[in-house]
Amino acid sequence: MRRSILLATALGTLVAAAPARADEVSDAIAEAQRAYAAGRIPAAQTALQEALQLLAQRAAAGLAGALPAALPGWTAEEAQSNAAGISGIFGGSSASRRYANAQGQSVEIQVMSDNPLIAQLAAVLANPMLAGAMGRLVRVGEQRAIQSNDGNIQMLVDNRILVQVQGDAGPEAKLAYARAIDIARLTGR
Template identity: 80%
Template sequence: MRRSILLATTVVTLLAVGPARADDVADAITEAQRAYQGGRIQAAQTALQEALQLLAQRAAANLAAALPDALPGWTAEEASSSATGAAGFFGGANASRRYTNAQDQSVEIQVMSDNPMIAQLGAVMSNPMLAGAMGRLVRIGDQRAIQGTDGNVQMLVDNRILVQVQGDAPAEARLAYARAINVAKLAGR
């Protein structure tokens, strides 16, 4: 029962912090509350898990919305996003978008948020000495990023969002795409 109350508190907190509420999220929370008050603990847990998954899907869509449009001379595929829930090593929200130029060179931006892998990588990336050992430090707005010897760019935003820009396009193009990302939107500012 204590776990259910904690989960309900977490969902309500997420709603208060997140963007405008969607009816499906509010409906799932209401359903969970009714089930809990009726003594149907399993149904309450399921409804709360549904609300969390719906919030994760919204977070993934917000990540995708922060990905840039195609730069001049490039075309962009539709951004894709997914939410894998809170369980597992790769849980959280993900988004990606691929860009191609006339020479058939490509850049792909991948964004992941709120999963245990990022927390572990964050300790390395937030330390300039360790990060410098991974490649050349570059600035993306007010963010520190690492451009590896292969030209790929990695950046940690808000200590919870990992951005990776990779591909076979020249390193300058990958860096230009990294700089075109709406970092403020990624962080939810």
């Protein structure tokens, strides 16, 4: 009984969040509704899991869309997004993009969202005293970030999105790339 109530609640939440137009997410939700109405609970669960995976893939693509184009003098590889792998094991989505310049230096931006591991790190990053012990506090737009001695940057956005800017380029290049990230798009605002 409790399992049925939880399934019905999940169905209702997904249906309420689903857009009106038909697409693969709303199709999976509709399939789950039909299976649930017919009493086929395992089929309803499978369809809901499919809808959740499709939503995670869209979220990962949204993260990738927030990564900047190459800055002047740099080239960029294609952005990669993922709703599986390490972030998929623990939940959430991830995206990354690598940049290189003519001197052979590189910068890589990695973004993870809605991952329980981020929640553990959030307590440290949200506290300026603890964050300051990890490196130099810098501002990236309205966001507080930590820049370590090697110039790598960690930033927590919206208390659920971890941004890491790493590589062998200088600290200024890493900070410039961090500032080029579309934070509004990253958060979906």
